[in-house]
Amino acid sequence: MTASKQPKYTIGQSVRIAGIPTIYRIDDYELINGSHVYHLEGTPTTSLYAEDTLEPVEEDHDIIAVELEPMFDVGESVTIDGVPSVYRVIDMYPEFVYELQDVETGEIIEMDETVLAPASATKSNGEAVKMAKENAREQSAKEAAERKAKRKQQREDIDNLLDIANWNRKKYEETGDEAFREKEREQYKKIAELTMDNA
Template identity: 30%
Template sequence: MAGKKKPKYGIGETVVVTIYGTVGTITDIKVMDGIFVYEINHSEGLFLEDTIELLEEYEGQILVQERVELEYKFFFGDIVQVFNYGKELFKIIGIRTEIWRYKEDSWEDIVYELSRVTDGEWLEASEEELILVTPHEETENYAQSVDMLYLGKEIKKTELLPKMKKQNGSEKEEVRLTKEKHEIINGLLDVYNDYKFLYELFEDEEYAEVMNLVLKHLKKIAKSEQGK
């Protein structure tokens, strides 16, 4: 076995796929008909040894690929309250993601576009400014992956794969939701009564929709409490 051929590159090494100029990490090595082929970034495609090169040895033009994982706490149709707007209700009608990249820092901002239920006034707010009153549907948090390519001739290795700041706020979010749950339940009852009055006064079906969503959410909260 001493003469057994070994792969030129190893798992975990950062390489450039020379036919595309993209940078990635070797995640698996396979043997096909006695030839080593390499999996890059867990992708389905496989690459021969002569189509990849170590990043530090590559002298050509580079396209840097970055995948950004985004998770949205709110989604289209959710009814929310906004910081500094009291008990006024807004419906989420749009989501905008702003991706910021600098030499020494990087982050993503998620901005929600809202329409006030009572008069349709437009507003935008960040996730931190929103409190969920009732979701439009029984859905999990919406997640999305965004692939981006950067073109550059002389990019330092430390700049090629910027560290993504993944903020795992699940524990913080759980504390926040627990603290607000009692307030939300009381607020939901007030909201239902207010919109029942508006519906009886104007007979606008949008008010009835909010009432139904509030009742649906109250039932969901009651069911979750019973399951504990």
């Protein structure tokens, strides 16, 4: 038997994580090792939820999502990991992406929050640049590396658990033995716990 590649849920659909009353809306999904995993609106970008860990919700329910506050506000001065220049936040987009303007050159770029660190808006440009050089290496680089390592490890853990779940699914389809089906469900439960721990 060949599993369908069509996702069970669609972008914009209301769902809840099994056993949790909070309702979310799906804003993206991807196919990993033959199984669909989903990102839920209002959750960190690193959190992915396996199909079997989600439950559909009637569309007339109000959406109750976890609201995450952005780290920086419009007008705030920031630095980028490994870059000595100082930037000012001029706009914000979904998923905590910021539009930044270089305070010296006027260049405008977009950057993810995970590589940004605060810079003192009250200091002169020269002082801010000096602070950026010192702090970017000591703080921002370390924090960004930790976040990237955590995201990479989570993805690897999900991949491994999905491999185990898919193997048990195939054995269940071949033998009909419910023990394989139960082991498959255990892996999806572990994936749900993993994504919640990293939320």
